[in-house]
Amino acid sequence: MKNNVRQAVSALIINADIFTGNRATPRIQNGAIAVNDGLIVDLGSSQVIESKYQPVDLIDVKGAIVHPGMIDTHLHAMSVSLHGLPIAIDNAPTGRQVSYAAVKVETDDMATEALTKAASIALLRRGYTCFIEAGTVFETDAFASGLQAVGMRGMVSAPFGWDNVSLFEALAPGMITPRLMERVPADTDLVLKRLERELSLRGDRDGLVTAFVCLYGEGSATEELTRQAHALARKNNVLYNQHQGFLPQWHDAVMQRDGETGVARLQRLGILNPDTLLSHMNVMSDRDFELVLEAKPGITWCPNNALHRAVHPNCPCRLPSLARSGVPVSLGIDTTMYHSLGTMGTGSLLLSAMVGERLDDSEPFYMQTAIAAKNIGFGDELGTIAVGKRADIVVRRTEDITHTPLDDQGALLAMSSSQVPVDLVMINGDIVMKGGQTTKVDQSEVLRAAVEQRSRLVEKAMA
Numbered sequence: 001m002k003n004n005v006r007q008a009v010s011a012l013i014i015n016a017d018i019f020t021g022n023r024a025t026p027r028i029q030n031g032a033i034a035v036n037d038g039l040i041v042d043l044g045s046s047q048v049i050e051s052k053y054q055p056v057d058l059i060d061v062k063g064a065i066v067h068p069g070m071i072d073t074h075l076h077a078m079s080v081s082l083h084g085l086p087i088a089i090d091n092a093p094t095g096r097q098v099s100y101a102a103v104k105v106e107t108d109d110m111a112t113e114a115l116t117k118a119a120s121i122a123l124l125r126r127g128y129t130c131f132i133e134a135g136t137v138f139e140t141d142a143f144a145s146g147l148q149a150v151g152m153r154g155m156v157s158a159p160f161g162w163d164n165v166s167l168f169e170a171l172a173p174g175m176i177t178p179r180l181m182e183r184v185p186a187d188t189d190l191v192l193k194r195l196e197r198e199l200s201l202r203g204d205r206d207g208l209v210t211a212f213v214c215l216y217g218e219g220s221a222t223e224e225l226t227r228q229a230h231a232l233a234r235k236n237n238v239l240y241n242q243h244q245g246f247l248p249q250w251h252d253a254v255m256q257r258d259g260e261t262g263v264a265r266l267q268r269l270g271i272l273n274p275d276t277l278l279s280h281m282n283v284m285s286d287r288d289f290e291l292v293l294e295a296k297p298g299i300t301w302c303p304n305n306a307l308h309r310a311v312h313p314n315c316p317c318r319l320p321s322l323a324r325s326g327v328p329v330s331l332g333i334d335t336t337m338y339h340s341l342g343t344m345g346t347g348s349l350l351l352s353a354m355v356g357e358r359l360d361d362s363e364p365f366y367m368q369t370a371i372a373a374k375n376i377g378f379g380d381e382l383g384t385i386a387v388g389k390r391a392d393i394v395v396r397r398t399e400d401i402t403h404t405p406l407d408d409q410g411a412l413l414a415m416s417s418s419q420v421p422v423d424l425v426m427i428n429g430d431i432v433m434k435g436g437q438t439t440k441v442d443q444s445e446v447l448r449a450a451v452e453q454r455s456r457l458v459e460k461a462m463a
Contacts, residue, residue, distance in 0.1 A: 009036040010429060012055035013393065014046045016066040019410045021369035021384035026362075027408040033066070035391040038429035042387060057431075061395050064423065065405065067365075067413060068385050069129025069153075069392035071372035072344075074279045074300040074332025077133045077143065078104050078112070080119035081454045083336045090172040100337075102461035104136065105180045111453040112139040116146025118450030120154075121443060124425050124433050126342035126418050129153055129392040132241070132300075132376060134279065134334070135161060135214035138183060140198060144209040151432035151440050153392065155376060156202065157214035157241070158194035160184035161229065167219045167253050188225045191215075195229060199236045205381075208428070210238075212377070217242030217279070219254040219262060223269070230271045239377045240271065244278040246305075248315050251283040263288040272297055277375050279332065282311045284318050293325055298375035300332040301367075303347035304339035313355055319348075320357035323367075330372040331364060342418025344368070349415065362409030368417070395424040 011034075018031040020043075032049035034042040042049055088097040107115075116137075123131060130153035137143045138159050147154045163186045168176050195213055202211035213233035215221045221229070221242070233240035244262050245251055254262050264287065266272040272291060277298040284292065292299070301319045306312060323329040331344040339347075345364030352359040373383025381390050398404055403420045405412040413420070425433035437443050 006052060006054040009034045009041060009053045009055050011035040011057040011059060011426070012049065012053055013059045013061060013066060013395070014050055015063055016046075016061045016395070017063055017405065018043070018385060019065065019067040019365070019413060020386065021068040021366065022386060023366065026410065031066075033385060033393065035426070035429045038391055040385060040387055040389050040391050043385060059424070061424070064398055065396040065403070065413070065420065066385070067127070067394055067396075067410070068369045068383055069394050069425070069427065070127050070368040070417065071330070071376065071382065072123065072128055072131040072332050072368070073277065073330040073372050073375050074134050074302060074334055075131045076136050076335050077119050077131075078107060078115055078137060079335035079337050080122055080341070081115045081450055083340075085337060085458070087337050088174055091174040093174070098458060098461055099174060099177070101175050101177045101180050103457050105177065105183060106457045106460040107138055109139050109142040111457055112137060112142040113146040114446070114449040114453040116143050117150050117441060117446045120147055120150040120152035121438055121446055122341055124150070124152065124438070125422055125436070127394045127396065127422050127425075128341070129394065129425060129427050130376070130382065131155070132212070132332075133157070135159060135216060135241070144202065147209050149441055150438060151208070151427055151430055153208050153427055155210050155212050155239075156198065157212050158191065158198050161191045161195065161215035161225070162186050162220035163188040163191060163222050163225045164220055167250065167257070171249055171253060186220075188222065188228075191225060192228055192232070195232055199232065199238065203236060212239040212241060215242040217244050217262070218246055218250050219257070223265070226265075226271065227269060230269070233275070239277055240275060241277040241279065243280055245281040245283040245288070247309060247311065248283050261285055261288055263291055267291045267295065274298065274328075275377070280305075281319065282306045282317070283315050289318050289322075292322060292327060296327050299327060299329045300375065301329050301348060302332045302334040303344060303351040305334045307347060307351055308338050312351065317351060317355040320352040320355065320359055323359070323363065328371050328374050329367060330375045331367045340418060345414040345417055360409070361411035361414055362407070364414035365410035391426055391429040393426040394422060396420045397423045
């Protein structure tokens, strides 16, 4: 007699249109995913998978799109709450503008936790299950508490890792205020102590919130700090990250001061390698391009900011070419003061077309899933729907004809990820959003508290 006993699992997602994030097997129609103990234990056709497993929670998505949680590899988290605020970033504010530096420096534990919760919900609603905070949150413990309360995955480092702000004083004086320098002095030893603290507190790779090593970059770290920070990253087997190549004037100023580009210095120091993630890289010399092509560090491309700053085509955009050549290029929104979450895919397609190297429509999907996971050091655990990976899974509702895919490569998600509504989000096998509403926190209360804290910060900044 045949044994028909089914294996117990915590959850079974059935009748799904699965975009796996794996180029070799990009799509499973009428598929199912078995989840247990936070991991994906099986996937395939609904008929086969249902016959093998007995779930505690059976989730019939009725043909909805299912994909691995997307990852934003460069986001200044506090900027999410400032969307649409008239902000002066580089220089002193004029007219109705508010100083960005003055606002962000006024955060405290209460504000940071409230705004982190709100940012996490905004990301979940657009299909993101993880993001890197780009080294600018002061209250890292409150930040971690906010993520954990919502059930969001994130990475955090010590704030403003720098020990030489002379270029900022010359090129972006509006960013360097006395209050900012009071909170984050340009001090080598202090930066290293703060980095060590984060690594000691959040060194568990199984945690929702993990630490990495981030220097602010763009000419603001001495060679000594750069060496020691990178050594810390290697000792703890974590990502090393910094801003690099954002604007032509910064690239040129570093070259004039140091006699070499920032990329050339990283190469000379042995830091330009696949365990390093460079954010932006809008500006590269011919030699920089060759070095990156050879070493293949991770790169976070923020196309919206490049478009907003009108960097190209006067300065060649080399990211599409590097991506085609095997350099792992992922996507980040950077700040949301001028740009909406989830629009980087469309931005990358527009910018690549503008410079004559139009990416395939599906490429931004992979840049936000499998490639992003590799770039943050979690390629073996996140980024694709595959057996053994962590169960970070997104279900999107197909409510109109523009939400129905025609191809097997995820082109729809690349172009419309911020538009196709998210119904359910699972992180580590835990359902953190269902029916478009968070399950662990009161979504309306989070929004109320965040708006209140935002108003408080702006008032203090303008006082």
